[in-house]
Amino acid sequence: xxxxxxxxxxxxxxxxxxxxxxxxxxxxxxxxxxxxxxxxxxxxxxxxxxxxxxxxxxxxxxxxxxxxxxxxxxxxxx
Numbered sequence: 001x002x003x004x005x006x007x008x009x010x011x012x013x014x015x016x017x018x019x020x021x022x023x024x025x026x027x028x029x030x031x032x033x034x035x036x037x038x039x040x041x042x043x044x045x046x047x048x049x050x051x052x053x054x055x056x057x058x059x060x061x062x063x064x065x066x067x068x069x070x071x072x073x074x075x076x077x078x
Contacts, residue, residue, distance in 0.1 A: 039063065057071050057073050058071070058072045059071050
């Protein structure tokens with residue numbers, strides 16, 4: 001009887017450990033639709049209105065492409 005209980009315990013432990021490893025190795029990727037939504041929500045956020053000081057340069061960061069960042073010199077509120 002003890003042998004059966006020991007085997008059952010080892011099997012249950014192995015099952016739980018295996019499931020834990022399986023769930024940690026899964027990666028959740030964003031679908032193309034979700035990525036498009038994130039980019040659509042992020043686009044258009046940066047503008048001259050985001051510049052607070054008119055005495056210094058303002059850097060407008062592009063949400064997805066750093067090569068498209070812009071610098072507005074002495075940007076003012078519209």
